[in-house]
Amino acid sequence: MSLKNIIQVGATGTLGPSVLQALIASNKFNVTVGTRDASGTFPAGVKVVQIDYSSQESLVKAFSGQDAVIVTIGNHNPALLEEIQMAIVDAAVTAGVKHLIPSNFGGDLEAHRTDVLDFKIRVEEKLAKLASEGKISYTAIGTGIFFDWALMIGFLGVDLTTKKASLLNDGNFKLNVTKLSTVAQVIIKILSSPETVKNRRALVHDFYISQRELLKVAEEETGAIFEVSSMTTEELLATSLKAMGAGDPMAIYGLIKAAAWGADSPTAWGVDDDSKVLEVVPKDLREEVVVVLTQMKLR
Ligand SMILES: NC(=O)c1ccc[n+]([C@@H]2O[C@H](COP(=O)([O-])OP(=O)(O)OC[C@H]3O[C@@H](n4cnc5c(N)ncnc54)[C@H](OP(=O)(O)O)[C@@H]3O)[C@@H](O)[C@H]2O)c1
Structure with missing residues (x-):
């Protein structure tokens, strides 16, 4: 399967720009961006x-002629x-798109089902059904937390x-984290050879670390x-649920x-x-902390 014409929807914000930049830099694809407001930069x-996005006609028109949709x-x-x-x-299937990458970017979600993230599983289930009927193929990407x-x-x-460090439980629990640029490179790899991780969720990571390991490096480097x-985590859950109930949309971060x-974290698969199969380049935690400190002008 050759994927040449690519449309990325939601290319602004946190993850979007890294992916768009990598798509352009790869020089491999004809790249289109889908947005709610085309007057943006x-x-x-x-x-x-x-x-x-409320119109199937608008979506199908945007996806026509595209080989892949990245959400x-x-x-x-x-x-x-x-x-x-x-x-x-639905629109991707109607438009004859071959491959779709949904906006998952979470983790091994079934391991810890939460109301806030279960919708990502439902999107994957829909894609899995359509893939089994031969209507489209897909790859969902589990990244752990964006490092x-x-x-x-x-x-x-x-x-x-x-x-300041606010540790959860004893601070020794390890979980998977991935840089935004790594997520972008993984997407390029999947578009270049979609058969590698076709019709399933691929899990990737840069580091599998605890808060205390990160704290040690942060203290040494600052x-x-x-x-x-x-x-x-029980205390955090209770506070966040209360804030959510009081109408604070940002409480979703506490729930996540x-x-x-x-226990049964969806972002701690090891x-x-x-x-390896998606060719994630091994990285050094200390070097990456320094990169962030430099970006934040703290060094
Ligand atoms: N693993 C992690 O640590 C982590 C962290 C953050 C996010 N995520 C996940 O990564 C994915 C992307 O999140 P993000 O934080 O990068 O997104 P974001 O910055 O909140 O939004 C990205 C783009 O989505 C589009 N968008 C927003 N609301 C929309 C709406 N109502 N209808 C249509 N388009 C809309 C906008 O693009 P336009 O204005 O151009 O239309 C926006 O710039 C999500 O699945 C999120 O859950 C994971």
């Missing part, structure tokens, strides 16, 4: 199409993200700006002693963290995964 040489759409509202993705999958994004905003529990506090560091 996109890199030169990229074709931009405006999409009304990097994100939204704090899981129900909305599910609805949009289901519509995208550089999470380290920059303190989501991994180690805040490089305030020099020369600071971080102020450390801790809470249990509680699941990630909790080192035995698809990283």
